[in-house]
Amino acid sequence: MAYKNGVAFVFPGQGSQYVGMGEELLEAYPIVRETFGRANEILGVDYLETCLNGPVDKLNDTGNTQVCIYILSYAIYKIIEDTGFKPQVIAGHSLGEYSALSAANALKFSDGLQIVAKRAELMSKAAAKYPGRMLALLGADMRAVEDIVSDLSNRGTISVANYNCPGQIVVSVEAGLADLATDALSMSAAKKVVMLPVSGAFHSTMMQAAEDDFRAFLDGYIFLGADIPVVPNTLAHPVIDAVELRNALQTQISSSVKWQQSVEQMIGLGIKTFVEVGPGQVLSKIIKRIDKQVEVFATENPPLLAKAIDRLKKA
Template identity: 40%
Template structure:
């Protein structure tokens, strides 16, 4: 079986999507539609903006979503997933590609999500840190023993976990994790504590938007971050999307479950190759590839 996987925040790069815009009429129409929906020319920032420009909250998440979804649509009949999954933000891209959300509704939700997360980040000092070289349960136990809010946020692959929470609690946890033998426990340059209880205000804001959006049954199962299992029911999909902001991204568990269910090939759709690297660290026997748009010959 072939899984199509969609990247999250951090995969952006200057010039992203320009090749699609220049060589596909459908892609061009979708990008222009996105400019109108968002109320500003995001294409200008994606195609010509600096790395700093692309870091703006209102730009980063919609930009990665647009690159991923428009690339998937540009593949035409070649896009035939048996299942899909996305890392954090990428879950929205996966849902649109699988037909559970319209392009317009998906983009609106991603934009609202980005702004809600930014507002939550401004309420209290919070951060995230990457932890390498420790078993998950050890990281979890140490986080549980720290005073303050600090939790496991991203299970990226075996031996690579991201923690998230109040800045002081994350810093204390990093010290304890190093003492416990972590190869690295490094504070990340992020705006706040994503996938932690610190995102509760954003979760509440996004919940209202998700509840008011129409979801359809996807064309194939989606392995969602919150459960790491195959989901096809629209109501379950919505509930998991709402929970996602304050719950951990169970990427390791999702990939393991996809493989257990028969997946032998993973195709990454969107900017970068981060997810392919994580999949290979989880199981070196499976095949990985990047989705590529074939430029029409003239």
């Protein structure tokens, strides 16, 4: 499989949220309010209010963050879809994989919404039971990070959560080991260590209980073959088969996010343009660090979205 002059859509995950996200799009595109309205009918919660007005602590709570990002990302995708354009491949970072699956029609929006809400609930419970932290390592040396993580694993639970891009790795660590890990990593593996504003040590074995319950919960939902190839976080290669997509999703909660490998795989297949579909520009910046030659477009407000759509019309 190879994509000539290809375009990929990528969907952001937790960490891209901010109070006020979607406000300008809401005024310009009725489908944004309609999508949040559908979510309100299904879940009985006004997530639009949380997106627009927060407060920050409420929006940053995992139970709200994941659902808010999923809804807004899907609404932005529908705006683009209405132009008649479809990407050649699609991917999402962690939570964003659910937006990707819904955009690729492997999962109904309503089903994806309920699954994301349950995922957030289970992850929040696991985080409360097994307190942990996520450390973003900037200017990181991958091999040095992996060596330190291996050494510290004798002292407690620690693992690489995200391979984001060259020089940027995220580590999940149990709370009692966080200070020691920060000191060790900052001394010899990274130029800077930043504690992320999340409520648990996601993509680690501390999420295993959540993953086990989530696997059983997923049995109640139907997955279809994807209309657009999806690159799952755990596999880092394009997939359309429903069973394979479900299996990849089942193991995602406690597994590393292979984002750099996923983007490199898409570029290797001929993708030259990436459109970040959702709030923020986290993925846009990461992708540019992976390969400066590719085009990257954000969509978080009307001017940026219009610029992206204009480029897609020429694709």
